[in-house]
Amino acid sequence: MSEKKTSTSHHSAIKHVVSSLDSHAGFWLRFVSNYVSARFEASVAVERVSLSEWVALRSLFDTGASDPFALMRELGMTKGAVSKIITRLEEKGMVSRQTSAIDKRATQILLTATGKNLVPRLATLADENDALFFGHLSDKQRSELISVMKQIADMHDLKVVPVK
Amino acid sequence: MSEKKTSTSHHSAIKHVVSSLDSHAGFWLRFVSNYVSARFEASVAVERVSLSEWVALRSLFDTGASDPFALMRELGMTKGAVSKIITRLEEKGMVSRQTSAIDKRATQILLTATGKNLVPRLATLADENDALFFGHLSDKQRSELISVMKQIADMHDLKVVPVK
DNA sequence: TATTGTTATACTCTATAACTATA
DNA sequence: TATAGTTATAGAGTATAACAATA
Numbered sequence: 001m002s003e004k005k006t007s008t009s010h011h012s013a014i015k016h017v018v019s020s021l022d023s024h025a026g027f028w029l030r031f032v033s034n035y036v037s038a039r040f041e042a043s044v045a046v047e048r049v050s051l052s053e054w055v056a057l058r059s060l061f062d063t064g065a066s067d068p069f070a071l072m073r074e075l076g077m078t079k080g081a082v083s084k085i086i087t088r089l090e091e092k093g094m095v096s097r098q099t100s101a102i103d104k105r106a107t108q109i110l111l112t113a114t115g116k117n118l119v120p121r122l123a124t125l126a127d128e129n130d131a132l133f134f135g136h137l138s139d140k141q142r143s144e145l146i147s148v149m150k151q152i153a154d155m156h157d158l159k160v161v162p163v164k
Numbered sequence: 165m166s167e168k169k170t171s172t173s174h175h176s177a178i179k180h181v182v183s184s185l186d187s188h189a190g191f192w193l194r195f196v197s198n199y200v201s202a203r204f205e206a207s208v209a210v211e212r213v214s215l216s217e218w219v220a221l222r223s224l225f226d227t228g229a230s231d232p233f234a235l236m237r238e239l240g241m242t243k244g245a246v247s248k249i250i251t252r253l254e255e256k257g258m259v260s261r262q263t264s265a266i267d268k269r270a271t272q273i274l275l276t277a278t279g280k281n282l283v284p285r286l287a288t289l290a291d292e293n294d295a296l297f298f299g300h301l302s303d304k305q306r307s308e309l310i311s312v313m314k315q316i317a318d319m320h321d322l323k324v325v326p327v328k
Numbered sequence: 329t330a331t332t333g334t335t336a337t338a339c340t341c342t343a344t345a346a347c348t349a350t351a
Numbered sequence: 352t353a354t355a356g357t358t359a360t361a362g363a364g365t366a367t368a369a370c371a372a373t374a
Contacts (some may be wrong), residue, residue: 018287021222023296025306026200026290028313035322036190053362057183068333074221081365083334105332105373123182128189133316134189141312142189142225148309149192152297215340232356245342247357269350269355 032133040129044122048092052077054122056085057094057111061119065110094118196297204293208286212256217242218286220249221258224275225283231272258282 021027041051052075059074060066060144071082086109089095094115100106111119134142152158185191205215213221216239223238224230235246250273253259258279266269275283298306316322 018225018284019291021219024290024294025301025309026197026204026294026315028310029193029197030201030324032313032316033190033193035198035320037194040190050363061182077364078332078366080335080367083367087334101236103332107333118359120182126185126188127183130188130190133320136319137189137312143320145189145309145312146192147304148301149196152196153192155300156199156297214340242343243356244344244358248342251357267351267355271356 036129036133043125043129045077047118047122049094049118049122050088052085053094054090056082056089057115057119057122059109060095060105060109060115067106067108071109089115133162200293200297203296204290208291211282211285211286212215213258213282214252216249217253217258220246220289221275221279221283221286224259224273224279229272229274231270235273253279 022031037051044051044054055075056071059071068079068082068086071086072079075082075085077085086095086097090097093112096110096112098108098110100108132140134145137145185190186195201215208215208218219239220235223235227234232246232250234245235250236243238248239246241249250259250261257276260274260276262272262274263270298309301309
């Protein structure tokens with residue numbers, strides 16, 4: 001990696017000292033994170049699944065069934081966006097909608113057999129992707145990294161699973 | 165943060181053991197990184213600048229002037245996308261286009277006075293944003309974090325400034 | 329009236345590819 | 352023909368808000 005240092009404007013009478021982009025921890029986090037996500041996105045795309053669809057499927061797998069409101073929380077999206085994601089998954093035969101008998105406004109979302117079989121396969125891809133980028137770290141390094149991230153998440157009360 | 169452990173499918177005859185989302189380092193990186201970026205995006209939006217526009221402005225500030233091809237490399241985008249970003253910045257009076265005298269096909273992109281004044285202000289926002297999320301870390305923790313990220317970037321030959 | 333969910337519309341961002349001008 | 356850059360088109364993804372059905 002290049003080692004850009006603080007840069008000084010060379011086109012102005014007044015010198016503005018501006019810290020370099022890559023002096024920020026946030027820069028490096030985004031740099032790596034975007035690659036990790038992009039590669040995973042490409043690997044699940046082979047199974048015709050997008051990142052947000054994966055998070056939805058994963059959530060449904062854990063809970064057995066769910067409703068759009070729960071998915072809104074998981075995905076951090078509006079109900080309109082969630083509705084479209086469910087429709088896409090339905091069209092691919094991975095989930096089905098079922099109107100609640102108790103409250104006919106409410107919908108239950110269920111994984112189909114196809115969806116149930118798919119999730120473990122995608123989870124394996126997630127494992128492999130993580131190993132590719134972080135597998136070389138020592139246990140201590142990995143747990144320190146995760147611990148620092150969790151600490152920041154706690155400090156700022158970050159809650160929604162990030163999709164984008 | 166929740167401490168989800170390995171989950172076991174409870175709706176299938178065969179039990180699929182699937183590692184939890186948040187057992188992955190990549191999950192936590194994305195989790196934090198997306199918040200850090202989203203907050204910075206919101207803070208530069210006050211100055212009518214998007215993330216990709218910021219990277220372009222920052223690059224132009226460092227180099228004094230540039231051409232679309234150099235920006236393509238910096239931004240990791242196609243020439244069409246870069247052309248549009250330049251047009252947007254031009255419309256906001258932050259950069260100007262100038263046809264090269266030597267090769268009339270080529271364009272130089274220059275920061276205007278407005279653009280030159282803007283970059284240090286945005287850089288301050290970047291500093292503040294980074295401090296907000298990573299300022300509490302010890303010097304050792306911060307440098308260890310950055311060092312791990314740089315190591316991964318080197319290993320996988322990651323090169324383009326990530327924008328999205 | 330309030331709530332659940334869908335749908336219509338619009339917007340941002342970017343890729344692809346056709347196109348113009350210059351070399 | 353090749354290259355620099357623009358523009359037309361399309362697609363993904365999401366928000367907003369209008370809407371229908373149910374409570």
